[in-house]
Amino acid sequence: MRILADENMPLVRELFEAHGDIELRPGRQIRAEHLHDKEVLLVRSVTRVDAELLSESALKFVGSATIGNDHIDRHLLQQRGIAFANAPGCNANAVAEYVIACLDEMQRRGVFNPDQHAIAIIGYGNVGKRLAQKLLALGWSFVVHDPPLLATGFTDASVRFVNKAEALQAQVVSLHIPLQKQEPWSTRHWIGEAELRDGKFHLLLNTCRGPVVDNQALLQWLHASSQHQAVLDVWEHEPNVDADLLAKVAIATPHIAGYSLEGKTNGSFAVYQAFCKHFALSADIPEHLQLPVPARFALPATAVSASQINQQLLGFLRELYLPTQDDRRMREALTTADDVAVAFDLLRKQYPVRRELYSAVIEASAAICACYANMASMLPRV
Ligand SMILES: NC(=O)c1ccc[n+]([C@@H]2O[C@H](COP(=O)([O-])OP(=O)(O)OC[C@H]3O[C@@H](n4cnc5c(N)ncnc54)[C@H](O)[C@@H]3O)[C@@H](O)[C@H]2O)c1
Numbered sequence: 506m507r508i509l510a511d512e513n514m515p516l517v518r519e520l521f522e523a524h525g526d527i528e529l530r531p532g533r534q535i536r537a538e539h540l541h542d543k544e545v546l547l548v549r550s551v552t553r554v555d556a557e558l559l560s561e562s563a564l565k566f567v568g569s570a571t572i573g574n575d576h577i578d579r580h581l582l583q584q585r586g587i588a589f590a591n592a593p594g595c596n597a598n599a600v601a602e603y604v605i606a607c608l609d610e611m612q613r614r615g616v617f618n619p620d621q622h623a624i625a626i627i628g629y630g631n632v633g634k635r636l637a638q639k640l641l642a643l644g645w646s647f648v649v650h651d652p653p654l655l656a657t658g659f660t661d662a663s664v665r666f667v668n669k670a671e672a673l674q675a676q677v678v679s680l681h682i683p684l685q686k687q688e689p690w691s692t693r694h695w696i697g698e699a700e701l702r703d704g705k706f707h708l709l710l711n712t713c714r715g716p717v718v719d720n721q722a723l724l725q726w727l728h729a730s731s732q733h734q735a736v737l738d739v740w741e742h743e744p745n746v747d748a749d750l751l752a753k754v755a756i757a758t759p760h761i762a763g764y765s766l767e768g769k770t771n772g773s774f775a776v777y778q779a780f781c782k783h784f785a786l787s788a789d790i791p792e793h794l795q796l797p798v799p800a801r802f803a804l805p806a807t808a809v810s811a812s813q814i815n816q817q818l819l820g821f822l823r824e825l826y827l828p829t830q831d832d833r834r835m836r837e838a839l840t841t842a843d844d845v846a847v848a849f850d851l852l853r854k855q856y857p858v859r860r861e862l863y864s865a866v867i868e869a870s871a872a873i874c875a876c877y878a879n880m881a882s883m884l885p886r887v
Pocket residue numbers: 572573574593594596597600627628629630631632633650651652653654681682683684689690691692712713714738739760761762763764
């Protein structure tokens with residue numbers, strides 16, 4: 506079998522080489538002429554899989570090691586009888602930890618106060634649910650907006666669902682919806698001039714897709730008041746980041762919210778398992794490719810109240826991940842770059858190893874475990 510894969514897919518060679526010849530290329534440079542002799546294409550979000558790319562191909566399987574699918578023409582794949590798999594949920598915990606880490610930083614800067622501010626989670630899918638679990642565990646108040654999910658009959662008594670207007674009355678809005686065109690749930694410029702004018706939120710976090718927010722309207726909103734703050738991991742017209750917007754954003758990162766080692770590796774594993782299923786191959790993942798535990802933390806026996814434990818947990822998260830380091834690297838790289846797009850992609854390609862608190866081991870006394878049973882999502886292996 507001949508396989509073409511994005512070079513930024515971790516473990517791709519180790520996983521797939523037993524099943525065929527693998528050629529690796531930078532995702533943005535994958536072209537139709539590279540596919541004429543391939544049966545399998547493995548991509549990330551930067552490769553548009555459309556009629557132009559598939560014009561010379563006889564592909565049988567396309568895999569995307571991502572949650573988002575907006576770069577894939579799935580209708581076309583279906584028409585052409587090409588199997589497709591992505592990696593739902595692979596980096597959901599990474600994104601949720603990124604959002605908590607950013608809120609923690611905004612709390613430190615006095616922009617976010619969990620005792621006074623509510624967070625609106627927009628989109629209650631894999632990421633939104635993970636984030637909600639962590640907010641519940643931390644005791645930070647939030648509401649949820651996801652009408653397409655409610656339209657399926659979904660219920661969840663642990664959260665409060667609100668309509669869009671009500672969601673935008675929250676002080677903080679965090680976006681976790683797909684970029685999609687289909688009405689009635691189209692999400693391009695879901696936050697635009699009207700939402701920025703009529704909403705009450707003063708802090709906007711976008712970790713889903715750049716075009717979900719009208720970036721020019723956002724820039725004007727940021728100029729209008731120093732109270733208005735934004736955390737952007739994704740950008741309209743990525744990798745061409747607008748320099749004025751970059752300068753005004755509180756925390757800026759190069760589309761890495763999901764780039765924990767776990768998040769990226771899970772993406773490769775999920776695509777590998779779907780590939781094996783499709784071609785009826787054994788899908789065992791060798792033990793030596795499983796990730797080691799990233800860290801062991803101990804909760805002091807003196808931390809008995811919920812707020813003391815929360816502070817400890819946020820401290821552990823800070824030890825594993827500080828979004829301010831990504832922010833600094835991005836500003837340094839982009840403000841000195843001859844070519845912003847190249848610099849943006851290089852930051853992503855050379856992203857340092859980042860591990861999740863979720864896969865750390867946290868030691869705690871039996872009393873804390875009993876009192877904190879509800880913190881399962883923050884304390885996975887007490
Ligand atoms: N920055 C990153 O690194 C990163 C990582 C992972 C995912 N993402 C993005 O985040 C998005 C969400 O991820 P997920 O895993 O939670 O996806 P998901 O598919 O599990 O959930 C998306 C949720 O959004 C809801 N939704 C769809 N349209 C909506 C609308 N118009 N209004 C309100 N809700 C709507 C859906 O009903 C669904 O529940 C992905 O599509 C991807 O684009 C970004």
